[in-house]
Amino acid sequence: MFKKVLFQLHWFFGISAGLVLALMGVTGALYSFQEEILLAINPEMAVAAQAGEVLPPGEMVERLQAQGLSVSGLYVDTEGGQPTRVFLTPAPGERRGGVRFVDPYTAELFEDPRGLQFFGLMLQLHRFLAMGQTGRQITGACTIALVFFCLSGLYLRWPRKVWSWRAWLIFDWAKKGRAFNWDLHAVAGTWCLPLYLCAALTGLYWSYEWYRSGLESLLSDTPRAAGEERGRRGPPPEGQPLPEVNYTNLWQGIQQTAGGTLGIYSLQLPNAAGQSARVFFMLRDAEHTRAFNQMQLDPLTGEARQVERYADKSFKAQLLASVYALHTGEYFGMVGRVLMMVASLLMPLFFITGLLLYLDRRRKKRAALVARQALGAGDGGEPWLVGFASQSGFAEQLAWQTAGQLQAAGMTVEVQPLARIDTAKLSETPRALLVLSTFGDGEAPDSARGVERQWLAATLDLPGLRYAVLALGDRQYAQFCGFARRVDDWLCGRGAQRLGELIEVDGDDQQALQSWQRQLAELTGAQPLAVQQVPFDGWVLRERACLNPGSQGQSTWLVGLQPPAEAHWQAGDILEILPRNGEAQVQRWLREHGLQALESVVIAPLGHTLGEALAARQLPYSASHLVGLHAQPLLEALVPLPSREYSIASLPEDGVLELIVRQQNLANGELGAGSGWLTEYLPVGEQLLARVRRNSGFHAPEDDRPVILIGNGTGLAGLRSLLKARIAAGHSRNWLLFGERNGEHDFYCREELQTWLESGQLQRLDLAFSRDQAQRLYVQDRLREAADELRAWIADGAAVYVCGSLQGMAAGVDKVLREVLSDAVVEGLVEQGRYRRDVY
Numbered sequence: 001m002f003k004k005v006l007f008q009l010h011w012f013f014g015i016s017a018g019l020v021l022a023l024m025g026v027t028g029a030l031y032s033f034q035e036e037i038l039l040a041i042n043p044e045m046a047v048a049a050q051a052g053e054v055l056p057p058g059e060m061v062e063r064l065q066a067q068g069l070s071v072s073g074l075y076v077d078t079e080g081g082q083p084t085r086v087f088l089t090p091a092p093g094e095r096r097g098g099v100r101f102v103d104p105y106t107a108e109l110f111e112d113p114r115g116l117q118f119f120g121l122m123l124q125l126h127r128f129l130a131m132g133q134t135g136r137q138i139t140g141a142c143t144i145a146l147v148f149f150c151l152s153g154l155y156l157r158w159p160r161k162v163w164s165w166r167a168w169l170i171f172d173w174a175k176k177g178r179a180f181n182w183d184l185h186a187v188a189g190t191w192c193l194p195l196y197l198c199a200a201l202t203g204l205y206w207s208y209e210w211y212r213s214g215l216e217s218l219l220s221d222t223p224r225a226a227g228e229e230r231g232r233r234g235p236p237p238e239g240q241p242l243p244e245v246n247y248t249n250l251w252q253g254i255q256q257t258a259g260g261t262l263g264i265y266s267l268q269l270p271n272a273a274g275q276s277a278r279v280f281f282m283l284r285d286a287e288h289t290r291a292f293n294q295m296q297l298d299p300l301t302g303e304a305r306q307v308e309r310y311a312d313k314s315f316k317a318q319l320l321a322s323v324y325a326l327h328t329g330e331y332f333g334m335v336g337r338v339l340m341m342v343a344s345l346l347m348p349l350f351f352i353t354g355l356l357l358y359l360d361r362r363r364k365k366r367a368a369l370v371a372r373q374a375l376g377a378g379d380g381g382e383p384w385l386v387g388f389a390s391q392s393g394f395a396e397q398l399a400w401q402t403a404g405q406l407q408a409a410g411m412t413v414e415v416q417p418l419a420r421i422d423t424a425k426l427s428e429t430p431r432a433l434l435v436l437s438t439f440g441d442g443e444a445p446d447s448a449r450g451v452e453r454q455w456l457a458a459t460l461d462l463p464g465l466r467y468a469v470l471a472l473g474d475r476q477y478a479q480f481c482g483f484a485r486r487v488d489d490w491l492c493g494r495g496a497q498r499l500g501e502l503i504e505v506d507g508d509d510q511q512a513l514q515s516w517q518r519q520l521a522e523l524t525g526a527q528p529l530a531v532q533q534v535p536f537d538g539w540v541l542r543e544r545a546c547l548n549p550g551s552q553g554q555s556t557w558l559v560g561l562q563p564p565a566e567a568h569w570q571a572g573d574i575l576e577i578l579p580r581n582g583e584a585q586v587q588r589w590l591r592e593h594g595l596q597a598l599e600s601v602v603i604a605p606l607g608h609t610l611g612e613a614l615a616a617r618q619l620p621y622s623a624s625h626l627v628g629l630h631a632q633p634l635l636e637a638l639v640p641l642p643s644r645e646y647s648i649a650s651l652p653e654d655g656v657l658e659l660i661v662r663q664q665n666l667a668n669g670e671l672g673a674g675s676g677w678l679t680e681y682l683p684v685g686e687q688l689l690a691r692v693r694r695n696s697g698f699h700a701p702e703d704d705r706p707v708i709l710i711g712n713g714t715g716l717a718g719l720r721s722l723l724k725a726r727i728a729a730g731h732s733r734n735w736l737l738f739g740e741r742n743g744e745h746d747f748y749c750r751e752e753l754q755t756w757l758e759s760g761q762l763q764r765l766d767l768a769f770s771r772d773q774a775q776r777l778y779v780q781d782r783l784r785e786a787a788d789e790l791r792a793w794i795a796d797g798a799a800v801y802v803c804g805s806l807q808g809m810a811a812g813v814d815k816v817l818r819e820v821l822s823d824a825v826v827e828g829l830v831e832q833g834r835y836r837r838d839v840y
Contacts, residue, residue, distance in 0.1 A: 007704070007730065010152045011358050017145040018351035020129070024139060025347025027126040028199075032328045032341050034119045035082070042113040045101060049080040054104035057254075057267055058247025060084065063107035072097060073268045079284075080104050089242070089271070127206065140207030146200040149350075150193050156730060157186045158760060166758055177653020181360075182728050185353040188346060195329070195343040202327035219320035221313055243270050245277065245299040253302025254279055257295050261285060266292075270299050276306075286310070288333065290325030291318075361729075383412040385432040387421050389448035389483070392574060392645070392838065393695030395437040395472050398513075402433060402470075402520065409524040418448045419831060423458045429465055431499075433520075436487060437472040440806060442479025447697055450831035452483065456490050465496040468523070470516050471504045480504070499523055507642065536578055536689040537564045541682050542656055551745040552771065554663045556714060557679040558649075558748075560656045561690070568652055571725035572698035572718060572838070575657060576643045578689040579673040580615040582681030587611070589619045599631035610634075616641055621668060644674030645693070647718035647803060647838055651725060660717040660748065698801065698838045700725045706733035706798035708790070710813050712768075712779055713740060715804025716748050718838050722801060727761045734761065735793065739768035739779035739809065764789075780812035787820045794821060799834040806839040 030037075039045060054076060055063070061071050064086060073087035084104040088097035101110045121130065129135030171187040204211045254265060258281050265281040276296035283293070287310070296306040310321060325331035329340030384406055388399035396417075403413045418436070426432075439445045444452045469491075471484030481504045488502050500519040505512040540562040547556045561575075569575075581589075590597050590611065597611030610631045617638040626634050650658035663679055664672035671680060682688055700722045701707065707726060709719040716738055726734055736753070740746035746769065756762035766782040783790060794800075800817070802810050817826050817835070829835035 006152050007156060010149065010156065011354060013145045013148060014351070014354040015358060017142040018354060020138060020142040021146055022348035022351045023129070024126055024142065025344040027122045029341045029344035031119055031122045031126055032337060032344070034122075038113045038115055038119070039082075041115055042110075045083050045110050045113060047080055047083055047103060047105075050105055052105065054078055054080050054084070055107055056247070056251045058251060060102075060104075060107050061247060064102070067107075067109060069100065070097075071269065072271060073266065075264070075266045076104060077264050078262055083110060087268075136207065140204065143200050143203045143207055146196055150197050150200070153186070153189050154193060157190070157732075166755065168759075170755075177651070177655070180653065181353045181356045182730065185350060185357065186730075189350060192343040192346060195340055198326055198329075199340065199344070202323050205323050205327075215323075216320060219316040221317040243273050243275065243299060245269060246302065249302030250277055250297060250299060251302070253297045253304060254281070254295070256302075257297075257304045257307055258283070258293070275299075288322065288325055289330050290322055292321070383414055383431070385421070385425075385429045386413060386415045386435070387418045387432060388415070388435045388437075389418040389445045389451075390435075390437050390697055391439040391445040391447075392437070393693055393697060395435045395445075396696055397694055398470065398472075399433075399435040402435065402516075405520065406433075406524060411524060418451050419833070421451065423454060423460055426455070426465065427460055427462065432465060432467040433470070434467060434484075434487065435470045435472070436484035438474075438477075438479070438481050438483040441477040442482025444483040445697070446830050446835065446837050447833065448483070450827055452487070453827075456486065461495050462491065463495040463497075465491070465494075466499050467491055467496055468499040468519060469502050471502055473504065473506065475506045480506070536576075536691045537567070538687040539563060539567075539657070539690045540687050541678075541684050543684065544679060547660070547748045548745045551742060553741050553746065554665070555679070556660060556662045556746070556748065559659045559661050559678050561659070561688075563652070563657050567657070567692060569648055569657070569692045570694075571648070571651060571700050571721035573648050573695045574645050574693045574838075575648050575659060576645050576691050576693050577674065577678070578616070578643050579641055579677035580681070580688075581617075581619060581641070581673065582676060583611075583615070585619065585670060585676075585681075586614045589614065593626070595631070595634075602632065603635075614638070618673075641673050645840075646674075647715070647721070648692075649717035649720045651721060651728065653728065654724070658717075660714045660720075662714050695838065698722075698803075698836050700729075701799050704731045704733065706735070706793050706796055707731075708735045708737070708793055708798050708800045709803075710737045710779055710783065710800065711803040712738065712809045713804055715802075715809070715839075718803035719801065720749060720752075723756065723762065727756065732761050733763055733798075735764040735766075735789075735798075736762060737766040737768070737779045737782050739770065739777075739782070741769060741771045743767065743769040743772050778812060779809060780816045783813060783816045784820065790817075790820055794825070794829070797834075799836070800829065802835075802837040802839060804839060810837060810839040 057074055057076070060074060060076075064071050069086065070089040071086055072089040075085040075087070077084070083101040084107075086100045086102055088100065090097040101113065102108060103110070124130040127136065127139060129138055131138070168190050169187065172183055205215060206212075250267075254267075255262065258265070261283045263282050263284040263286065265279055268278040270277055277299045279295045279297065280292045281295070282289075282291060291310045293310050294306075294308040295304055297304055310318060313321060319326070322331050329336035329338070332339075384403075386399050386403040386406070388395045390396040390399075399415060403415045407413045418434070421429075436448075437445055443449075469484055469488045471481040471488075473481035473484070484502065484504070488498075492498065500523070503512055503516050503519065505516075541559070542562045543560040545558050547558050549555075587597065595610065597609060599610040600608075602608070603613055613635050617635065618641055619638070626637055629637060646659045646661060648657060649660050650656060659678065661675050661678050663675045666672060670676070677688065698718060707722070709722060711719045719736060719738070723734055723736065726732075734756075738753075740748070747767070753762065753765060757765050766779075766786060768777050768779045768782045770776045770778055802813055804810060814826070821829075826835060
């Protein structure tokens with residue numbers, strides 16, 4: 001909870017204060033190299049060191065006064081390496097006078113340098129946003145916000161292996177989209193964090209009097225007395241002459257006090273009777289370019305009244321005297337200045353990447369809201385309730401499409417997952433359409449197991465309910481559509497009236513779906529009410545690589561597809577492809593059955609050769625029933641290749657849709673249609689037909705709750721996309737349990753997972769390689785070994801995601817969960833949406 005609140009505050013202040021900090025960073029970076037830039041664009045001001053000494057202050061002031069200037073101070077490099085700055089006496093009513101630049105050897109005036117006003121504006125923007133005291137309050141508040149960003153950002157990305165430099169500092173340039181922005185924001189922020197803390201904690205010295213006083217009380221060796229002068233003196237008292245100064249004695253006092261290594265001095269002349277001349281001076285062997293000493297001299301005798309030497313101060317007092325040097329990085333020499341400048345210039349980067357991450361988060365939330373609100377209120381009298389129970393997302397897709405068509409016909413529609421429809425709501429519902437998927441051999445989908453128990457145990461009467469059921473299943477199981485049949489029988493037994501016969505769909509049987517369309521048309525009176533399928537589109541095979549060379553098992557491949565421009569998916573979704581036979585397979589089948597590849601056939605409305613057409617048909621081992629058929633009837637007698645589904649292993653921000661595909665071998669030794677097409681037959685650079693299918697039942701949670709990811713083999717694909725989504729969202733409480741045959745060959749995505757583990761983005765990784773020891777070891781065994789931690793994660797609100805094989809792994813994991821947590825807790829997790837499976 002604390003981390004979630006901290007995250008919300010981090011982005012809220014980032015959006016509100018980030019733009020001001022970006023402006024302060026850029027202007028501060030420019031101003032920090034003001035002298036170098038001014039000399040670069042004003043080469044006529046360059047002063048070369050000469051054999052003789054620079055003019056002493058008395059002669060310098062005398063020559064300047066002869067030119068009509070009233071001098072209040074000098075800033076002189078005694079080695080002659082830069083122009084002398086002359087501070088002029090303020091005019092009556094003014095706080096500060098002007099500044100002129102002169103030759104230190106001749107007191108010759110330089111023209112006002114080009115760019116001086118620009119840097120004056122940069123300073124005003126940096127300190128006050130050019131808004132006076134109001135701007136000062138804003139920049140001060142934003143500086144405090146910068147300290148908060150540094151500390152909260154450090155906490156939010158704190159890795160598990162805190163001493164791993166890779167976890168802190170390595171940036172992955174291969175990432176794209178949101179993942180790229182997040183990595184840039186976090187890693188670059190880590191690099192800049194010490195510099196930003198230094199700049200912020202010193203910058204507050206000029207923002208708030210309370211901060212300055214507190215810092216001086218904490219660090220100063222001799223706390224400043226009340227009323228003691230601070231900074232440059234104000235204007236002289238109006239109407240009073242300037243006090244007399246003996247420049248010869250003053251210069252001797254400066255030299256005697258500073259010693260023979262005087263490098264730079266800044267002289268502030270007294271502007272009222274009784275004041276001392278104040279001198280800030282730096283020696284040639286100073287620790288850094290702002291290690292100034294101070295002295296106060298009698299303006300007539302040159303006698304030193306007070307001397308403060310930088311070297312004599314304690315370390316903390318030296319830090320206080322070096323506040324400006326720390327703020328600009330000069331404390332660490334030229335390297336520090338450059339690093340601070342670069343970090344300051346990068347300040348807009350964090351505002352931009354933070355804003356992009358925020359907008360992406362908002363866009364996704366709006367898209368989800370729009371998807372749910374797309375069904376507005378209709379004017380069709382009694383409302384329709386469309387309920388769905390989905391394991392892989394197909395039932396949900398059909399439910400939303402059906403609801404959309406009902407609304408288009410003027411009906412009022414509400415769509416809900418079956419888990420949210422309790423018996424009380426069912427009793428109040430006049431009309432319901434239920435799209436129910438059966439999982440495995442007659443089981444309810446995970447999300448509907450609880451509601452099935454609730455409904456079937458209830459004894460309520462439903463005489464006012466009229467309903468229809470669309471049942472989805474797989475005929476290879478004995479209990480085909482078993483769950484939907486049980487619900488239909490129970491509704492009928494409770495007195496509910498069927499609006500039509502139960503319609504059962506095997507896979508994506510189009511004839512059964514058309515029957516559903518006709519039934520909807522009869523119920524609504526609107527023609528047509530078609531449940532539209534998402535069309536297949538062209539995806540380009542961009543790359544593929546074997547993940548387990550030398551493995552004892554079948555080879556497994558990482559397949560990368562270039563998506564169409566309009567394609568979008570979420571972690572947990574599924575890609576459905578239309579496979580094709582390889583050209584060599586087709587040619588071999590044609591030869592074995594004495595057929596000619598170039599014979600013409602028609603697949604309405606286009607003509608093809610028989611060889612081309614057979615690429616999309618199932619090629620039976622025995623073709624005795626096809627003997628004597630010409631090309632066209634032979635083609636029509638063959639069954640089209642069914643589609644294949646694969647869990648998606650990447651995010652849209654990666655720029656490529658990735659699948660993890662294991663090759664399957666048929667009884668005749670050939671590769672299976674889907675795996676063969678993706679891993680061998682389809683040439684790289686060519687297209688295949690595919691479409692994304694939403695699988696909301698396996699989407700990652702939107703909050704920062706812990707997530708336990710369990711899978712084996714190619715089931716890593718769905719878990720990998722979930723991990724990527726969690727990491728991109730800044731959620732690091734992730735635990736992965738992964739199993740395969742052999743650790744040396746079958747540890748898929750090894751480097752990626754280990755990098756996430758080292759960085760703390762994956763808090764725990766448990767591996768089970770079944771063939772690496774005499775006794776077989778599986779992920780469910782690892783889960784049982786971590787029973788105590790499993791209970792702790794579940795108690796902390798963790799969600800469990802299982803992806804991989806149904807037989808063996810998923811069943812074994814379910815058994816262990818029930819052993820460790822109890823049946824009641826597991827059923828509660830299912831009903832709360834905290835136990836989700838994508839298994840096959």
